[in-house]
Each structure stands twice: as structure tokens, then as C-alpha cells.
Amino acid sequence: MQGLLGYVIRRLMWAPVVLFLVSFLAFSITRFGPGDYVDILAGPRVTPAAEERLREQNGLNDPFYQQYGDYMWNVAVHHDFGESYTKYRGVDVWTIIWPRILVSLQPGIVALIIAFTLGTTVGLFAALKQGTWLDPFSIGSFLFFQSIPVLVTLPFLVLIFVVKLGWLPATGWGGPDLDVGPQTISLGIFSKHIILPALALSLPSVAGVARLVRATTLSVLGEDYVRTARAKGLREWTVVTRHVARNSLLPLVTLIGLSLITLLEGAFFTETILGIPGIGALAYEAATGRDYDIILALVLIIAFAFVMVNIVVDIAYTFIDPRIRLDGQGQ
């Protein structure tokens, strides 16, 4: 296990480096964009003197590296992501972001569950029906949804279920209350508001899960222990649940990272089109409104989540399947 431990340590050491580069890149982009805080703050009635005063107060006349250093120091030490400058003026960024993360997570989690359960079922089914018409049929039907961007499917879902049939609510979000710090959010997960976003987000991921499950199941079906189990005269159902399913589902862990990316990118469209107050809508709002500290914080948090999820998945996978070689050392 020596190699494994070293691998884990190396992966963990790599994370701060990536995060440093990501933060530096994102920070530079926001600072080199047109107009700084003050340009953006300045309405049509500001005087040049007031502008200069604001610039000095906000440390915008400091050298670039110092601004970056100050920012990262505040984030790392004080957990302070700055404050909003346009849309939610004066409000602490973390106060804005935290409830929205909780909102975005709800359709995300439901979509993840739908994608994985539906995908696994379809994949297992296809593998067991290999050679019949049901195999390509079941997978192929979801391939279509994998290809179509959320941006295209969602308006159609709105057109059908909200505008034409009127089955789903016209507002974006609502549900029972949940208090988080100074804010209250709605648990849309317990209302009909969850249906459209969860559906639109999960559909593209089903085919990926199904195909992986199908491939691994086929290879597991060929393994000796499955044939032994069958030879022992175990019922087909028992074989499938005890032996096949367990071993063929492990590789799904790798897909979680990928699915998270798909979900996050989909959230931009579900949230802007449906008006859900989550981080996708916030990121769009902040980027177009040049609310720099919000974008920076979002990019940092998302990148952090990605890096961590990828590391956890990688490490988990090496534990699950010892055949996987670490960094190609196996040769």
C-alpha cells in the first residue's frame, strides 16, 4: 500500500497548486476587464472627486499583486469573499452565495439520483438483453437526450408543461421554508418546482451511466465467479443482484465527477430560464453585471469542489479496483 499512500499524498499536494493557478487566473481576468469597481458603481450622477475617493477606499490604487494577496488572505484566513458591488450592493458575498448553493444543490441531487438509478436500470437491462433488439433500443433512446443541450430541451418542456398544459407552476421556485443564517430559502425539493429542473438536468446524464453499466456488466458476466455461481444453480435474479450488480456498479464512481460538471453547466440554463435563485443564475447575473467579487468567489468555490471531487473519486477508485494503475507506474 506504500504506492497508494504516496499517490494520495501527491494528489492532495497538487490541489493547492491548481487552486492557486485558478484563483490567480480568475483574479487577473476580473482586474483586466473593462472598468473597475468604481466605474461600475458610478451612476450617471457621480463626480470625479467622489470617484477617486472610492477608488482609494477600496484599495484599487494598490499594486496588482498586493490586491491579489489581500484578497486571497481574506478568503483563506477570514473566510471573507468581499462584498457585492452592483446587484446586492454592500452585502457580504458569502451571505449571498451560501443560500444559493443550497438552492442549486436540490435539483442537482435529485437529478443525480434520477440519472444514476435510471441509468443503472437501463444499463443492466441492456446488458442482460445483449444480442436482442432491446439492447441498442434502450440505450439509444437516451443517447438522444445526451446529445441535446439543456438549452434546447428545457424551453420545449416549458412550452409543453407550463404554457400548453399548465400542469407545472409558472414561477421558478418555492416550497417549505428553511432558515440558513440571515436568509430563508425554499425547499423546492418538496414541491412541484423541482420537476422541470431535475428532469432537464438528469436526461443528458442517463445514457452515459447506462453505457458504462452495460459495458462493465458485460465484462463481469464473463468472469469466472459469475459462471461458477450460475453453475452452482443459483437463480438468475440472485446472480444478477449478488454478483453482477455489485461488481459492475463500482466503476460508476468515476462518473460522478463528470456528472457534476454536466449538472453545473446545465444549472446555468435551468436557473436562468426558469428563474431559480441558485448559483447558476447568480453567476450569470454577476458576470454580466461585472459583480467581480461574486464571480471570483463562485469560480473559486466551484473549482475547489471540482478538484476535491476529482481527488476523492480518483482515490476511491484506486481502492475499489486495485487493477487500476497509479500514474502509469504499473508498467
Next chain:
Amino acid sequence: MNRAVLVISGILATLVVAVGVLVVVLVATGGDSNDSSDPKVEGELRLVGAEPITLDPAIAQDASSAVYIVEIFDGLVTLDPDLNIQADLATELPTVENGGKVVNADGTVTYTFRLRPGLLFHDNKPVTADDVKFSIERAADPATQSLVSQFFLGDIVGFDEKLNGDAEEISGIQAVDATTVTITIETDLPSFLYKLTYPTAFVVDRTQVERDDNWTRHPNGTGAFELDEWRLGERIVLKANENYHLGAPSVKSVRYLLTGNSITLYESGEIDVAGVALDDLGRVQDPAEDLNADYRSGERLALDYLGFNTNSEPFSDPLVRQAFAMAIDKEQIASAIFKGAVPVANSIDIPGMPAYNPNAQAPQFDAERARQLLEDSTYGGADGLPPIVFAESGTGATSGPGTVAIIDMWRENLGVDVEIQQAESATFFQDVASGKYQAFILGWIMDYPDEENLFNLHFDSESANNDTFYNNPEVDTLLRDALKQTDQQQRIQLYQQAEQIILDDVPWFPLFHDRYHLLVKPYVQNYLVPSAVVERLRFITLGQPAP
């Protein structure tokens, strides 16, 4: 086995399954489309609203914030729904007759405001003269970073010293005793009391502001309504203030939904008042439709205009400005694109304003003459013009249809290709103000119904808000005379004279005045739609809703 056929039938099958799943979910969750919305509360008015940028009156400068602020907070004076100045926290309006307004020997003017007896904040703490002084000084404090305080409060003696950090207090504001405040301004300006009606001068609770960093999330004001709930991106609920000094409001609470399509919500009975989008207008205006009975429309004190930067090529030449104005067929844009939802503007001043002149003449559409003017200009015609970039505010994927139509008319009628540039609104305002654009399209909503807020603000060559850098000494003289003129009739005449000169010079080319289009449920009575953002919820009463 033909895989293509299988895949396609698979797609269809999936769609069927998806619909099936949805139906099951719907049945399981109750099926009725109203169940997810909260049940109708007795005495509650339900509206749609926009998320406010801030609820801090000192820094708010946009209509979406002001809508809530004017209900939650009060100033010494206020505008009623007809936009007349009324006393609010003050007992009466200070005038020369009642001794509230005194012109001093050095030309400064002192107003004395006496607070109403028994004034209370929402938390039942009494309002004192100190609170008034503190609130105005707070708006002027450089740490507050208010960008509008200078415009609205800058006339007060000692304001600039405070804003520049040279003084702790504003010398022109004195709390004489617990219920008396005096405000001294530099010179006698008829419009100063109007400026005090803007949120910048509203009264906030000193103890709350100083103690609680997050106070704008649960502000303690004096207004007819207090903030009950603000759920980010979802709703804002205002609760009636039973102790309100001008009488408790009739509605018990007001719920603003911040997302969702208003007409859909209106039809499903989830809101009581809805704005009508352009695409729904035809349906709503059709007398055969049920909704038509609830439809209401009226004018607002607002103007959409094209601005030509008179400092930049080629619009430094008045002939070019006239040519570009005359090449636009406003009538056609209004009817074909806006479906008659907005009235064409032929004047800068707005119907309903004191000096509105129905006979004012903006350049009229005339393609022939426009081309001729362009040829007569220093550029000698379309080919001699430098590249032109036309700016509008916006971040979406597409430009406003009106903008695109205007660009097309210039191409067709003048043979000039103009590029559109979009900028996000905050940046856009900044770039307009600093003269980075050659031409732009913009709107103006009156802050208060006084021509100063329109003409002096935008066309005086010294004004910071002169967005076209228009400089005409004759106009300057007229506008400055009008500002100081106390005789209303002569004042109107001066403004009308200036307006016609400006219209002929075309720094601004007025496009449309604004109209509102609303659906109001019959049981909502006295739903006033003032021309500017002023307090109005307390006038509304609710009848018996239809079952």
C-alpha cells in the same frame, strides 16, 4: 436489425415514458396547479416585483429599489400619487407665509421643519430631530458611498465639506430641539423641496444602522409598511404599520413575487395585479377576451430618446444629427414593433408635466430631406462619414427590436451602416456619462415633476448629467433663468422656449413616452399608478375576491 429505426422508436418511447413519469409525479403531489403557491391570505395584496438592489435609502438610485423604500421609509416631505408635495414627517410644508421658509441676508434660505407629534419607528421608538439630522449626514458621509447624495442634497450649506471628509457634521442642518429641524441651502431654489422627497433624504433608525451591519435585511423605518420577509430571488412581503402617522393602511400585507411570468400567475389567480408583456398585449386588448375587463393602461412620466454626443464625430455637426433624426420613422416602429403600446414623442417634455407643450416640434420623418441634409453637411454624404457605433444598454443575446429597426432605417434611408454595441447597464451609464459613445439610446424617468429634473439636468452645459455634452449659451441662459424664476407662468414659458431650441439642435431626439399596461383584479380598489415612484400601497383597499 436496423439500428436507426430502433433508436428513433426508442426516442419516442422515452418521451412517452417521460410524460408518464411526470403524470405520476403530478398525481402523487396533488395535481392541482395552485397547491404549490401559498394560500390566499385575507387582506393580502399580491403583486409581482423586481429584486431590489438595496433597501438602504441613502444609496438607492434605481426604481426597483425605490419601489420598496418609499413604502418602508419616509422623509420630511413626500410626493402624493398626483406628484404634489405634501408634508410627511413634518407637520406642514414650510412656506414664507407660515414662517417655515426664511430668506437670509446673505442669500441663503433656511427651512424649518416641525416633526409630527408621536412619530414612531416600526419598533415603536420615537422619531427625533436627531434621527433626521443623522440620516441626512449619513447620506453625505463618504463612508456611505452614496452616488446620488450630491445631486439631491448638495444644495445644503456645508454638504460638500462633509462629503469631502473635511467636516464631521453638515453645518446647514440643525436639530433645534427634539422635534424641530432647520435646513439651510445656498440659494433660493424652487425645486429644493422636491429633492427632499427622494429616498436619499429619508429617515433611518440611528441605533439600528450603527449596531447592525445587516440592517437593510430587516430595516426599521417609519413608513406605512414594514419589511416582513425578503426571500432572495423569490418574494418580498410587506406588513402594514398599524401605527402609521397618516393612518393605518387598509391592506394587511403585500406580497411581491420576484420570479415568474406575471400573466400566467394572474390567470391562475396567484397574483392580483400583473404587467402585460408586449406579446400578450394583443390578447389582452381584444374585447372578446375575459382578461380585457381587467385591462388598464395609462401614461407615465418617462421618455425614451436617442442621444447624439455633440463632442464626437460626426455628430458634432448639427446637420448630421438632424439627418439621422429625420431618417427614423417612429410611427412605424411604434405600430409594427411595439404594437401601439407606447405613444410617439414629439417633445422632450412629457405630458402631465407643468411645461409640457403639445405644439413642440421634433424633427419629422422625411427620408428625402434626411439624405439631403447629410449631403449638405461637412461630410458631404454617407460615404464621407467616419464609422459609427451606436450603444444601448443590455446584456442579452439580442438587441432591443426598436434599436435594430432604427439601425435598419439608417441603412435604408441614409445608406449608413451603423454598428450596435451593447453594454451592461452600470457600465453603459458610466460610458455615456464619460462620452465614450457617439450615439446611444436611453430612457429617463422623472424623479419629481419639475422641469429642472429634465432640462437643467441634461442640457445645461455645466451639468454633470449633460450626457450629450450639448453646449448652447442661449439655452444655458434660458434654463438658468427658469430655475430661479418663481413666477410659474414665466417659468413655463422659459422652459418651452429652451425646449424648441434643443429640439431643433437635436442633441436628444425624443422617441417615445412611456405607458403602463396592467391587469388589475376587480376586487383591488384604488390601485393608483403614479407617474413616478412614490408611496401608494396605503391607498389601496381590497374588496371581496371572486371565489
Next chain:
Amino acid sequence: MQAAFEQVEEVAVPQRAIAGPWRLAMRRLLRKKLAVIALVAIFAFYAVGLFAPLIAPYDYRTNDLNRTLEGPTLRHPFGTDRLGRDQLSRVIWSARTTIIVTAATIMAGGLVLSVGLGLLSGYVGGKVDTAIMRTGDVFASLPGLPMLILIGATLRPKANDVANWLEARLSTGDPAFIVLLAVFSIAVAAGVASLLSGGDRDRGAGGVVLFAGLLGQFVLWGLQAVFATPRSADYFLIFTALSLFVWVGGARVIRSQVLALRETDYVLAAQSMGGGTWRVLFTHLLPNVAPIIIVGVSASLGAIAGSEIALTFLGVGVHEPTPSFGALISDSVSQPVLRAHPYLLIFPAVVVGILIFAFNLLGDALNDVLTPRAR
């Protein structure tokens, strides 16, 4: 037992001549009906987009204020929009936008960056290798869409300046452009000459020079075409930003191929017989990585097209008056429009759906026929 083998076999090194597998792959591809349909759909899309000026019945900008928001008719099969512009023509011109962005991104990110950096990384090794691969890791772990939105929203004015500068440099009137063109032309000529005459060793070097010259010419003219288009800054920004995120996968594969090839017997043999490493790598590498590159490119085409549409939808892609599917969809997505004029959404959305589906089907099929270990 086939499955067990698949996991072991990491890098496939074809042992046969080049022509055979290619023809085989082509034949296998054409046997897949779905792939052929996809291929036809994509081909049709590209033809329509390329010849948009000839095919589109109207100019995409011409409006007719007397015919706004008309539903589909014989005269306007897809209806007209808010300004009375022909929706069919706008869809056709949007196809052109998609084509320009996908082609430019594939060229810049998919080919130039990934092949160049992959070769460099694999061949030079050491610190350079580490630097390139670690940079790749960073880009791979960046949240793509938020970064693209950030870049699109903040750097547009800068991109405008760069695009204007490049447009001026890349015109046939600029001396630098002529000089570069001449250099690449001489390279092509020299390559051809050394291929025709000279010994074995010259021929290899000639091939490299010829390839470099042709690639240079290709890139130069491609860029020239991009920047000569009006509103090129939008395209420039999008394909540069997208390129930053698409090169990583390709570069990794090419690097591993180079590393593997360097150790193979016949490369070692060729080297011992006096063939230059560069030449050997080049002649053996191209046939080996070509299928992988093709698979990679075809798999990412759909994603790239989708990204452009997504960015435009979010207001940070191409802008008015350039038509794009993103703008068409964004125009029609609000509930009042969906209720009153659903056709504004349906036509462009269906075209986009079919296109991206076709891209993915083709990518799948190519993966099947070109990657040896796939079933």
C-alpha cells in the same frame, strides 16, 4: 475473455501498412446506417452554412415592418420574427456562425494547440513536459462554462482591440503578412523539391518542411478569412476561449503516443540505421495519431457547437446583427413568446437538436471503427 484483454492493452501500435486500415475503417463506417444518416445531416448543414449567401431566400438583416411575427407561410416557411425578418434565412445564417466557430476552434485548439503541445511534451520531455501537462491539468480542472462566461463578459473590449489589430496585420496589404506568406510558400516549394529529388534522409526532412509550410499557409489563410468577417472580435474571443479548454485531451493522447513510439522496436531500429528521431517520429506518428485525433475532434464538435450556442444565449457570445442559434433561442424562450409564437423556438431548436445529435452519432461511429480496442 476479450474484456480482460482490453484493460491490459493500453496503446495500440498498428503493424500494417496505412492504406489498409483506412479503407477498412471507411467501409465499416459506411456500413453503419445511423452514421451515414448523421454524416449526411452534418454535410447538409455545412453546405447550407457555407453557401448561406446563395441559399438564404432573404438577407438576414432585411426587415419588413409590415410583416412582423407572422407564422409559417409559403413565403416565410419558418415565419418571421419581431422585426419581420425571415426566420429561415436567419437559421441558415446561424448555421454559418456555428460552422465558423467550430472550424476555427478545431483548427486552433484541436489541431494546432493539441498536436503542437502534445508533440513538444512527448518529444522534449523533462521540465517542458511537466509544465505543459500540469497546465493541462489546471485547465481540465477548471469549471469550463463559468470561466468562459467570465472571459466573455470581461475581455470583450480587449478582444475587440486585438481583433482589429490582427485584422489590419492579416490583410494582403500588410508587409508582415506577405513576408510570412512568402516564407511558408518557400517552405512548401522546398519540401516538394526535396521530396522529388534527394535521398532517403532528405525526403524525411522535406516531408516535415512541406507539412509545416502547408499548415502555416492553412492557418494563415484561415485566420485571414476569420478576421476579414465583420464582427470578427466575437468569433475571435469565442474560439480562443474555447480552444483553451479543448486542447488538453488531444495533447495527452499524442504525448502518450510519442512516448510509446519512442520505445518501439522499429523506431529504435530506424534510429540505429541512422534515421533522425524527428523524421522517424513524424513518419510513424502521424498515421498512428490520426485516427485518435479524428475521433477526438468528432467527439468534441458537438460540444463546441453547443458551447457557442450556450455562450451566445447567455449574452457573451456573438452579438447582433450576427445571427446565431443561441440568439434565436434566447429571443423565443420567455413564456409570453412561447405562448404567442411558439414557432420562433421550434424551428431553430429542432435544427440545433438534430445537428448536435448527428455530431455525437458520428463521433460514436468513428470511435467504433477507428479505435482498435472498441468493440
